[in-house]
Amino acid sequence: MTQRSVLVVLFDGVQSLDVTGPMEVFAGASRFPDVTYGLRTASLDGAPVRTSVGLTLVPDSSLADAEPPHTLLVPGGQGTRHPDPALVDWLRTQAPHAERLVSVCTGALLLAAAGLLDGHRVTTHWVVAEHLARSYPDVEVDPDPIFVRDGKLATSAGVTAGIDLSLALVEEDCGRQVALTVARHLVVFLRRPGNQAQFSAQLTAQTARREPLREVQHWITEHPDDDLSVDALAARARLSPRHFARAFQTETGMTPGRYVERVRIEHARRLLEDTTDGVAGIARTCGYGTPEAMRRAFVKALGTAPAEYRRRCRPQSMTSTTSSVN
Missing domain, CATH: 3.40.50.880 (Class I glutamine amidotransferase (GATase) domain)
Structure with a gap:
């Protein structure tokens, strides 16, 4: 006992x-x-x-x-x-x-x-x-x-x-x-890994003052699988890439690339927690392209691979094993 x-x-x-x-x-x-x-x-x-x-x-x-x-x-x-x-x-x-x-x-x-x-x-x-x-x-x-x-x-x-x-x-x-x-x-997840971030990109970053930049923030959150390069985001904000990158960091406190990285990680994390979708499908949905790219991003940000993250956060019976990348 x-x-x-x-x-x-x-x-x-x-x-x-x-x-x-x-x-x-x-x-x-x-x-x-x-x-x-x-x-x-x-x-x-x-x-x-x-x-x-x-x-x-x-x-x-x-x-x-x-x-x-x-x-x-x-x-x-x-x-x-x-x-x-x-x-x-x-x-x-x-x-x-x-x-x-x-x-x-x-x-x-x-x-x-x-x-x-x-x-x-x-x-x-x-x-x-x-x-x-x-x-x-x-x-x-x-x-x-x-x-x-x-x-x-x-x-x-x-x-x-x-x-x-x-x-x-x-x-x-x-x-x-x-x-x-x-x-x-x-009624809580078992378990959020200890190295999961305390708060989301939307809370970490400041909300941009200018409307075009706020719209870009919203677009990133709603379309993590889209082209989120600086050039593409700058075009959406109707700014030059250099001006956009400088203004985005000034107003939000982080670079566009860092913001995109956090949004994609958070979106992937939620799908791993809340769905039984395979890792390969989640990688595409979140804009990573390949499971290996998502695995590298997870290891860098959370210190654990996607499959291991899911194992910790979800009942084993609900965990998908359709991808060999872990």
Whole structure:
């Protein structure tokens, strides 16, 4: 029987979903006969805390009275901006005793303040990634992935990424079938790979101010299989290629080629997740031309091949194997 204790740290201003999302995952896994996660919550003094949306959470105990857990989970929230020094001190002295240390969203700021992220590669919510990197230069901050594993340390991006990370930990502990069943129950994918981007090209890029450039952005999104070269896009915007490329980057924050690359990856990713279409067909639909071209793009952007991405994100019975390129 798999038995692991999970202690979730509570504090005023905590993000409620950072707490309940992972707890629902571990609790769901514990419904299996051979799996047990002992879930407990604790605040610094054992007193109730108010979440960032005003909910009151009543902890099981104080941190001082909590037994050392297998997995210590530190959520994020507004309370991480000006943390209680006593909480940081507790983390500094007690967190290293946990077999697995996990942060969700801006919980990474608490671990960094306690010196627990030095020398490690981590992620956090993209909004605070630059602040984390600037404030703690000994921490290697990667703002793109939804979660990062580095030894016994696991950090995740904002809010729902804590669910993705928790599902990955359950899969590691208990096997794919348990994690898959929990994901189905929660109506989420098992699982978004950790190095999947936190947000889409449409959110990453700024919306262009000028209407012709905005129309081009929309065209790219709606026609990923079309000719999306700079010359073709410039003609659609009625600008010279040089003027178009310069204006597009100025107004959106990325080059046309980079924007096209992200849109195609996202479109292909959705088709791999939501359909049983073969890799070769998806490659054509997304403008790659060949499965090998799409495979190279996936490995470069996500660190995994299309077939492996699909295997991680979809039930095996729904996965198409019509293409030999993986």
